[in-house]
Amino acid sequence: MGSITTAQFKKGIFIEFRGEPNLMTDMTFVNPGKGSAFVRTKLKSLTSGKVIEFTFKSGESATELDVITREMQFLYKEGDAYVFMDNTSFEQYNIRETLLSDFVKYLRSNDTYQVLVLHDEAVGVRFPKKVWLKVTESSEGIKGNSSAGATKTVETETGAIVTVPLFIKEGDTIGIDPETGSYLERG
Amino acid sequence: MKTWQKLKKNPSLWQQYFIRERVLRAIRLFFENQGFHEVETPILILHPPAESYVEVFETTILDRYRKKTHAYLSTSPEVPLKKLLVAGIGNCFSITKSFRNTEMQSNIHNPEFTMIEWYRIGVPYTEIMKDCEDLLLFIHTYLLRTREASDQQATKDLIYQGAHIDLSKPWERFTVSEVFLKWANVSFEEFLNFDTAKKIATKKGYRVEKDTSWEELYNQVFLNEIESHLGRGKPTILYEFPSSLAALAKTKAADPRVAERFEFYIEGLELGDCYSELTDWKEQEKRFGEELKAIKKSGGTTYEYDKDFIVALQSGLPECSGIAVGVDRLVMLFADTAKIQDTLLFPVEELL
Numbered sequence: 001m002g003s004i005t006t007a008q009f010k011k012g013i014f015i016e017f018r019g020e021p022n023l024m025t026d027m028t029f030v031n032p033g034k035g036s037a038f039v040r041t042k043l044k045s046l047t048s049g050k051v052i053e054f055t056f057k058s059g060e061s062a063t064e065l066d067v068i069t070r071e072m073q074f075l076y077k078e079g080d081a082y083v084f085m086d087n088t089s090f091e092q093y094n095i096r097e098t099l100l101s102d103f104v105k106y107l108r109s110n111d112t113y114q115v116l117v118l119h120d121e122a123v124g125v126r127f128p129k130k131v132w133l134k135v136t137e138s139s140e141g142i143k144g145n146s147s148a149g150a151t152k153t154v155e156t157e158t159g160a161i162v163t164v165p166l167f168i169k170e171g172d173t174i175g176i177d178p179e180t181g182s183y184l185e186r187g
Numbered sequence: 188m189k190t191w192q193k194l195k196k197n198p199s200l201w202q203q204y205f206i207r208e209r210v211l212r213a214i215r216l217f218f219e220n221q222g223f224h225e226v227e228t229p230i231l232i233l234h235p236p237a238e239s240y241v242e243v244f245e246t247t248i249l250d251r252y253r254k255k256t257h258a259y260l261s262t263s264p265e266v267p268l269k270k271l272l273v274a275g276i277g278n279c280f281s282i283t284k285s286f287r288n289t290e291m292q293s294n295i296h297n298p299e300f301t302m303i304e305w306y307r308i309g310v311p312y313t314e315i316m317k318d319c320e321d322l323l324l325f326i327h328t329y330l331l332r333t334r335e336a337s338d339q340q341a342t343k344d345l346i347y348q349g350a351h352i353d354l355s356k357p358w359e360r361f362t363v364s365e366v367f368l369k370w371a372n373v374s375f376e377e378f379l380n381f382d383t384a385k386k387i388a389t390k391k392g393y394r395v396e397k398d399t400s401w402e403e404l405y406n407q408v409f410l411n412e413i414e415s416h417l418g419r420g421k422p423t424i425l426y427e428f429p430s431s432l433a434a435l436a437k438t439k440a441a442d443p444r445v446a447e448r449f450e451f452y453i454e455g456l457e458l459g460d461c462y463s464e465l466t467d468w469k470e471q472e473k474r475f476g477e478e479l480k481a482i483k484k485s486g487g488t489t490y491e492y493d494k495d496f497i498v499a500l501q502s503g504l505p506e507c508s509g510i511a512v513g514v515d516r517l518v519m520l521f522a523d524t525a526k527i528q529d530t531l532l533f534p535v536e537e538l539l
Contacts, residue, residue, distance in 0.1 A: 020391065029293040033450055033460040034413075034432045035406045036240050037289070055410040057403050060394055150199070165197070 004064045006039040006056050012126065014046075014118060015064040017054065020047040021065055021118060023099075030055065046123050049098030065118060069126060072115040074107050083106065084115055084122060093122035100124065105160035106178045107130045127178040132187055133157055138170045189537050193354060204532055206330070206522035210514065213329035214303055217322055223305065224279040228264035230286070233260050234493035236266050237474075238434060239481035242288040243488050244298075258489060260286035263511060265435065266496050269464070272306055272507055273499045280305035282514065288488075294526040295456065297515065297535050306509035312447045312463040315508045316424050319451050319459060320356045322512075323422070327354055330521055347433065347454050347520055353421045358451070361417075362427040371412040378405070379429065379444060402432065418452035425450050434474045436462030447508075450466050453520060461510035468500035 004015075013024050026042035037058035051155045056062070062066060072084035072093065081094040082104065093115065103125055107113070114126040133156040151163050154170075162176055164183045173187035195201050204332075215225065222363055233256070235243050244260040264281040271279060282303045288295040307314055345352040364375035369428050377383045381401045388393050388404045393411075395404070417423040426449035433446035447463035465471050475492040481491055518530040527532035 027292075029291070029296065030410065031240065031287075031290055031293075031296060032406050032410065033457060034240060034401075034428075034434065035402055036237070038406060040410065053411075053415070055407060057394070057399070057407060149469055 002064050005061045006058050008064070009041065009056075014067045014116075014123075015043070016063040016065060017043050017045075020048075021123075023109075023124060025051065029058070034088070044101075046099065046118070049096065067116045067118045067123065069114045070117055071112050072122075073112050073150055076109060078088050084113070087112060087114075093117070095122045095124065102177055102181060103127055105181070106133065106156075106158055106176065108133070108158050129177065130175045130178075130184055131178050132173050132175055132185055133160065135168060135170055135172045135174060140170065157184075190411070190532050190534070191367070201521045203524060203529065207514075207518045207530060208523055209330055209333055210326055210521055211282065212352060213326040214322070214355050214514070216329070217325045218280050218305065222278065222465060224276055226276070226279055226281050228261065228267040228281045228283055230261045230284055231391060232259055232261045232267075233257070234266075234496070235262050235490055236496075237476075237478035237482070237490075237492045238262070239478045239485065240489070242290075243490065244286045244288050245488060257490070262287055263302065265511070266303060266493055268306060268509070269504055270496065270499045272308070273502055273504050280307075280335050291535060294528070295516065295519075297527055297531060299535065300527075301514035302511050304509060304511045304515050306464075306507050307508045308505050310506075310508055312426075312461050312508040315461045315510045316358075316360070316426075316449060316451075317356075319424070319461075319510070319512075320354075320358055320422075323517075324356070326517065326521065345521070347523055348525055350454055352453060354417075358422040358424050359418075360424045360426065363425060363429065363445070364427065366413050366417070366425060367408070370416050372409050373408065378408075405432070406430070412505070414452070414457075415455040416512050418454050418456070423452045425452065433462060434478055435465050435471070437465050456516060456520070458516050458520070459510050459512035464504065464506075466500065466504045466506060467498050470528050472497050 008178045009024065009027050010023060011027055015022055015024060022043040022045050024041050025044050028040050030038045030040050039056045039058055040053065041056065042051055042053055071087045073087060075083045075085055080097040082097065082100060084095065086093065106127070115122050116126055117122040135154045136157050137155040141154055150166055152166055153161050154164050155161055156166055160176070162174065162181065162183050164174060168174060168186060175184040175187060176182065177184055218225065241262050243262060246258050246260065248256040248258045263285050264283050267278065268281055281305060282301065284299055285302045286299055288298055290298050331343065343355055367373045367375040368377060371385055378387060384401055384404045385395050388408065393407050417425060426450040427439065427445040430444055430446045433448040436446040436448040439445050439447055448455050448461065450460050452458065479489065479492060515527050515530050519527055522530055524530055528536060
């Protein structure tokens with residue numbers, strides 16, 4: 001635990017905000033017209049799972065929370081909890097669905113993930129920049145879009161719906177950015 | 188991956204970038220139809236307009252004997268345009284690159300950006316409000332008219348990030364005082380007093396430190412509690428700013444604590460900033476002096492203010508109003524992108 005200033009803010013850090021642990025899910029600078037610099041963040045409360053937006057004065061300080069990363073295997077989903085097992089201690093940890101948000105769509109059973117642990121509680125997964133998943137269902141429907149060309153949607157083995165170029169077929173493995181959910185490349 | 192690589196890989200992305208050329212054509216046509224002159228203003232300058240919140244890019248001019256002169260990249264075309272107004276050009280505009288250092292790591296800023304700035308002679312800033320309404324409607328209509336056959340699904344409504352925007356006139360108009368009351372539940376009258384503002388901010392849970400300025404308190408309340416409500420479904424014109432936040436604007440005759448300045452917002456995004464221009468050279472020189480002092484105090488890059496501009500004002504700037512609108516943000520709006528970087532073929536992040 002330590003005091004940091006907005007200069008050390010980045011996506012994915014954990015800070016204490018108004019007495020609660022929070023995950024910073026987004027961070028961007030803003031300069032209002034005729035004003036000094038501010039740092040706009042999105043903070044997800046680890047207690048309630050709610051996301052709020054808060055704008056800090058540039059240079060303002062906050063308390064960073066010590067979160068450690070452990071390698072764990074994803075086992076299964078139970079209710080609104082995702083159950084993981086620590087690869088070294090074999091201890092099981094539950095992560096609530098709200099803390100995983102859209103990442104749940106890319107979790108594959110038996111795969112190993114970097115799980116974030118705060119005060120011996122699993123609070124999230126640090127996803128890689130790219131996940132590789134198999135396409136299990138591909139519609140032939142063409143979706144016209146005003147800004148993009150011809151695309152279609154496919155479903156992956158984990159149930160994620162992804163917009164892809166027309167050449168992607170059932171059985172292909174595709175790379176997806178789990179952050180944005182967008183298609184990156186064909187494997 | 189660089190943008191050019193993404194485009195090579197996925198040619199359908201081009202459409203989003205081609206919106207810019209059409210927006211630029213529409214802007215030029217809009218002003219041409221009204222007899223405005225388009226002028227080019229310099230990017231390489233010796234005296235940036237003194238603004239304490241804007242950091243500049245420095246460079247050097249070398250003469251034939253490599254004798255150095257300190258120079259800067261223009262932060263706005265305002266000063267050269269005003270000199271031309273003094274010289275008698277009449278209604279005019281400039282579409283130009285402007286540079287503001289440090290403005291990175293943001294979805295709505297790029298340190299090199301494109302600005303359209305226009306001036307109308309003999310009118311108060313309320314006339315520029317009407318220009319904004321007309322200009323955005325004009326661009327939208329132009330884009331619909333020139334859309335490609337593949338864009339069949341483009342509708343009459345402007346859609347930005349899933350929200351339908353009704354551009355029809357008149358837009359919503361609120362004073363700064365009204366939005367403080369409406370969304371932050373703060374009496375702006377009281378907030379204008381620095382000590383009261385500190386108390387209000389502390390009570391709201393903002394950190395107030397020894398060196399926290401009134402401007403920071405104002406903007407923290409504004410950014411946290413107000414900005415995101417502006418321009419929802421319909422553009423909002425926010426007007427009558429505190430005078431301390433309007434270095435180049437005229438103050439309102441009936442209440443000198445507020446200045447004739449407005450901004451307009453669509454879906455929480457600020458697109459333009461307008462004033463009734465300050466024509467009093469003494470007041471202008473005084474404000475430049477104050478701004479330069481503030482720059483020195485904050486450790487920013489220092490420079491001298493443009494004495495030639497003061498000389499120009501002495502010979503008489505006609506009554507006029509002008510506005511700067513971020514062209515990249517207009518493109519964001521019409522191309523429906525969440526990030527300014529997605530409108531730029533070479534965003535700064537790809538250079539670093």
